Amino acid sequence: xxxxxxxxxxxxxxxxxxxxxxxxxxxxxxxxxxxxxxxxxxxxxxxxxxxxxxxxxxxxxxxxxxxxxxxxxxxxxxxxxxxxxxxxxxxxxxxxxxxxxxxxxxxxxxxxxxxxxxxxxxxxxxxxxxxxxxxxxxxxxxxxxxxxxxxxxxxxxxxxxxxxxxxxxxxxxxxxxxxxxxxxxxxxxxxxxxxxxxxxxxxxxxxxxx
Amino acid sequence: xxxxxxxxxxxxxxxxxxxxxxxxxxxxxxxxxxxxxxxxxxxxxxxxxxxxxxxxxxxxxxxxxxxxxxxxxxxxxxxxxxxxxxxxxxxxxxxxxxxxxxxxxxxxxxxxxxxxxxxxxxxxxxxxxxxxxxxxxxxxxxxxxxxxxxxxxxxxxxxxxxxxxxxxxxxxxxxxxxxxxxxxxxxxxxxxxxxxxxxxxxxxxxxxxx
DNA sequence: GACAGGTGTTACCGGGGGTAACATCGCGGG
DNA sequence: CCCGCGATGTTACCCCCGGTAACACCTGTC
Numbered sequence: 001x002x003x004x005x006x007x008x009x010x011x012x013x014x015x016x017x018x019x020x021x022x023x024x025x026x027x028x029x030x031x032x033x034x035x036x037x038x039x040x041x042x043x044x045x046x047x048x049x050x051x052x053x054x055x056x057x058x059x060x061x062x063x064x065x066x067x068x069x070x071x072x073x074x075x076x077x078x079x080x081x082x083x084x085x086x087x088x089x090x091x092x093x094x095x096x097x098x099x100x101x102x103x104x105x106x107x108x109x110x111x112x113x114x115x116x117x118x119x120x121x122x123x124x125x126x127x128x129x130x131x132x133x134x135x136x137x138x139x140x141x142x143x144x145x146x147x148x149x150x151x152x153x154x155x156x157x158x159x160x161x162x163x164x165x166x167x168x169x170x171x172x173x174x175x176x177x178x179x180x181x182x183x184x185x186x187x188x189x190x191x192x193x194x195x196x197x198x199x200x201x202x203x204x205x206x207x208x209x210x
Numbered sequence: 211x212x213x214x215x216x217x218x219x220x221x222x223x224x225x226x227x228x229x230x231x232x233x234x235x236x237x238x239x240x241x242x243x244x245x246x247x248x249x250x251x252x253x254x255x256x257x258x259x260x261x262x263x264x265x266x267x268x269x270x271x272x273x274x275x276x277x278x279x280x281x282x283x284x285x286x287x288x289x290x291x292x293x294x295x296x297x298x299x300x301x302x303x304x305x306x307x308x309x310x311x312x313x314x315x316x317x318x319x320x321x322x323x324x325x326x327x328x329x330x331x332x333x334x335x336x337x338x339x340x341x342x343x344x345x346x347x348x349x350x351x352x353x354x355x356x357x358x359x360x361x362x363x364x365x366x367x368x369x370x371x372x373x374x375x376x377x378x379x380x381x382x383x384x385x386x387x388x389x390x391x392x393x394x395x396x397x398x399x400x401x402x403x404x405x406x407x408x409x410x411x412x413x414x415x416x417x418x419x420x
Numbered sequence: 421g422a423c424a425g426g427t428g429t430t431a432c433c434g435g436g437g438g439t440a441a442c443a444t445c446g447c448g449g450g
Numbered sequence: 451c452c453c454g455c456g457a458t459g460t461t462a463c464c465c466c467c468g469g470t471a472a473c474a475c476c477t478g479t480c
Contacts, residue, residue, distance in 0.1 A: 164363075
């Protein structure tokens with residue numbers, strides 16, 4: 001890919017950025033073109049199709065978040081502190097620009113069938129970083145490849161969903177949220193005591209299980 | 211909701227189901243109408259708009275998965291076994307009908323801006339079940355409300371992302387996947403030993419952190 | 421027979437992504 | 451000098467999608 005010798009492209013991306021900032025992803029090509037003071041065909045000449053534009057736009061922002069997460073992952077800290085640092089980095093990132101965050105995290109709805117895109121490309125990269133970090137830093141025995149990969153995806157999805165909820169309803173401070181998630185990864189759910197069993201019978205399920 | 215005294219509705223939903231099964235979500239109203247042997251306006255009379263149709267369709271399938279998960283959550287087992295049971299139930303569910311699963315898990319792209327839909331409605335219900343189960347079964351002290359809610363979302367997102375990956379690339383058996391995820395929740399990441407530090411310097415990050 | 425309600429149709433609207441064809445500028449080389 | 455060439459821009463169009471208006475039909479009931 002050409003380094004930066006296409007200033008026009010940058011201009012157009014800036015316009016697209018403004019529109020997305022304002023209207024969220026799903027902004028129409030017409031709107032973006034208008035913001036740039038031009039008409040659609042030019043956009044298509046530069047980016048091929050809508051996906052091309054969106055991809056270019058996300059790659060711009062992804063680099064920042066990805067670099068930040070990667071740096072946090074290789075910080076020379078105790079493991080718990082490092083994990084907290086990574087979590088905090090991610091949450092800070094999505095807190096700063098929610099609209100951009102939405103663009104990064106929400107898988108483009110357009111693609112035809114086929115499973116495997118619960119995680120948008122940007123998040124898949126983050127999952128990959130986590131996987132590599134776990135694999136290279138933690139002793140997991142024979143299963144390490146499988147575990148690292150599954151955990152990379154799992155942790156990413158966990159932080160995505162929890163972060164989304166946090167951003168939406170702001171139930172607590174960022175640091176407290178980081179603690180809550182780190183606690184989950186630290187097995188606090190497993191370690192906590194049982195509550196005195198006051199089992200109330202579940203409402204009758206009316207459909208047979210899948 | 212009317213019990214079942216609208217057989218026509220059921221018919222239409224069956225047709226819609228077939229189309230979604232075949233083409234994935236994003237199937238057009240025209241396609242669904244054609245499959246049912248009719249034309250669009252009838253669909254709109256019955257379901258209002260596309261969202262209505264999709265919602266009716268998802269609710270059908272959701273009830274099964276949701277009931278199964280709920281049942282698994284209140285199974286009288288040791289905690290670890292119960293968690294594994296829940297994980298297995300979910301994975302078995304998505305394994306059975308991937309297209310339907312996609313419909314359930316992918317948030318409808320249509321809605322205008324606003325964060326908070328990393329989890330589709332069906333998954334939000336599951337998250338709610340987990341939250342309630344944790345809150346009523348586990349002793350988490352003063353923070354229990356916050357932790358239960360955050361964990362409900364987090365665990366759901368984790369299983370979503372990991373399950374998606376598993377379904378896509380089938381890296382291992384279902385039971386092994388269940389083990390991997392349960393291990394993560396049990397703090398195995400935290401407990402494992404460090405690997406001998408062979409730190410290779412990360413490739414220079416070129417963009418400033420977010 | 422008139423009315424009501426469900427079933428069905430054709431034809432249209434607005435707007436989305438995407439493209440073809442044409443117009444215009446600036447600029448380097450015969 | 452002017453020709454061509456490449457980038458920039460335009461208008462006008464295509465197809466498909468979600469959604470709706472208007473009209474036609476059949477069937478049972480009072």
